[in-house]
Amino acid sequence: MNHRCPAVLVHGWRSHPGIWNRLAPALSDAAVPFWNFDHTAMQGAGTETIALALRDYIHAKRKETGYGGPVDIVCHSMGTCIARYLLEVLDGDAQEEDVRQLVGIGPPNNGSAMAELFNDPEHGPEVIRRLIGVFVPEDYDPREDTIVQEFRPRSRTVAALRRAGTRDDIAYRIALGVNLTANPAFFPAFGGRTWEFGPDGGWRTTYAGDGIVPHSDSHLPGAQVDVLPADPANLTRHPEFYCHTMLPRNPEVVARVRDYLAVSSGPGVRNPPRR
Incomplete structure (x- = not known):
């Protein structure tokens, strides 16, 4: 009998279930059932609205399948923050959502340096120009983007996540890309580097990121972190596989996530405590 938790898949900002x-x-090969949440029709909606839609989707899938046990949630990028907002801010006190693991792939847990950079009067226009067709559409205006404004590091949304904190009943896992070999082909728009806030509060670039999200954005107390590739030679063969937009399709990331999820969870079976 298959006691594996269903995996709820949550895509990121301006992305899609594909x-x-x-x-x-x-996941199918590993006999892990999955539910693919699609919020592409909600562009322009805010974090709370999408988080509530995710809650309704999970409840509808439970009713449809008759499944009442814990689920795992796998997210890319901003999708992680949508799921965290549901679990920690909206459901944090009640803890009615039964979730075993939350897996974030390239998540901006502390707010997005890129969102802030888009709004920077000095650097923003050039950064956006370099990302047209790669990460943003033609004529992109961050001032009209609700999610980008809500995930600037000093926003009320990020502050709400920080106040709520993580949940002790959920195991948090993070998968990150890193440019170990300083290969410019890793993310050509920025020569293989990622923009981040420096210790002095100013801007700098680093190889410790995936081209869009620096590791400092992803840090989450208590989370298990896998920084990939495990073998630097993979950056010679396929450097682009480890940048932000490709991480969910990266074979190494796929294998790690499959292994996280392919753990049987019968009645009373949970992950060990994170702390």
């Missing part, structure tokens, strides 16, 4: 087209077959 981003899971490499993970989905791997």
